[in-house]
Amino acid sequence: MTADFAILIPARYASTRYPGKPLAALRGVDGQPRSLIRRSWEAAVGVASADRVWVATDDQRIADAVRDFGGQVVMTPESCRNGTERCAAALDVLGDVAPIVVNLQGDAPLTPDFVVADLVRALAADPDAAMATPAVRCSDSLYRHLVTDQAAGRVGGTTVVFNAHHTALYFSKRVIPHVAPDRADAHAHVHLHLGVYAYRPAALADYAATPPSPLEELEGLEQLRFLETGRRIRVVPFDPIGWDCIELNNPEDVPAIEAILRERGIR
Numbered sequence: 001m002t003a004d005f006a007i008l009i010p011a012r013y014a015s016t017r018y019p020g021k022p023l024a025a026l027r028g029v030d031g032q033p034r035s036l037i038r039r040s041w042e043a044a045v046g047v048a049s050a051d052r053v054w055v056a057t058d059d060q061r062i063a064d065a066v067r068d069f070g071g072q073v074v075m076t077p078e079s080c081r082n083g084t085e086r087c088a089a090a091l092d093v094l095g096d097v098a099p100i101v102v103n104l105q106g107d108a109p110l111t112p113d114f115v116v117a118d119l120v121r122a123l124a125a126d127p128d129a130a131m132a133t134p135a136v137r138c139s140d141s142l143y144r145h146l147v148t149d150q151a152a153g154r155v156g157g158t159t160v161v162f163n164a165h166h167t168a169l170y171f172s173k174r175v176i177p178h179v180a181p182d183r184a185d186a187h188a189h190v191h192l193h194l195g196v197y198a199y200r201p202a203a204l205a206d207y208a209a210t211p212p213s214p215l216e217e218l219e220g221l222e223q224l225r226f227l228e229t230g231r232r233i234r235v236v237p238f239d240p241i242g243w244d245c246i247e248l249n250n251p252e253d254v255p256a257i258e259a260i261l262r263e264r265g266i267r
Helices: 036-045 060-068 083-094 113-124 140-151 201-208 214-219 224-228 251-263
Strands: 005-011 025-027 033-035 053-057 073-075 100-104 131-137 158-162 168-172 191-193 196-199 233-238
Touching: 005 036, 005 083, 005 113, 025 036, 025 251, 033 036, 036 053, 036 060, 036 100, 053 060, 053 083, 060 073, 073 083, 083 100, 083 196, 083 201, 100 113, 113 131, 113 196, 113 233, 131 158, 158 233, 168 224, 168 233, 196 201, 201 224, 214 224
Parallel strands: 005 053, 005 100, 053 073, 131 233
Antiparallel strands: 025 033, 100 196, 131 191, 131 196, 158 168, 158 191
């Protein structure tokens, strides 16, 4: 049984790499455009009831778009530096909504529903963890997508390494660990980190009260604040899941995501 949880989808308009990204249109199998934030909302309500899902934003354009398709919005300050801080700010407004809060980042519409349920179960069973987050072993095609983006100077996704106890060691926007390029099984040693986090509200409050850490600022990865301050992150590993969970990080990612939507028969 999955513990009680709520989902927050942090969304901001002023992305450095892709301004206005939450409102970017993605076409599925029917050819009709649906915004990234709407697809993220639909993914969230696939695993939680709609009254337990909120989009957390500071932008009125995003808020209006969410309300137009019937979603719930919680307004948060412009000063939030990342999605985790925005989730903490959302709880300041919403109060005690659930014992576990899931941050489903708004640029990962291909996240499978079972990932969220497994994260919640893992965190509920691990009282020493500050949060839980997923790592998907790369398929050959996903690995090539990451390596190609890295060679072109683009950030194609975040990778993670973890120990035998499923405790995170490091996250990076580089492809880690380095694997000799002549290895035919290179992809099997690399795990893509999906932009989903499950936290307890107290861990979120502690995070928001802690200044940004040096590695967090260098990599631009919010979760490194947990690691640098000695908080344990539980990694929940998954084998390749049948489709590449490409995140929308750059405009160049749109065709690849739309192709997967069509392949999976998603409108």
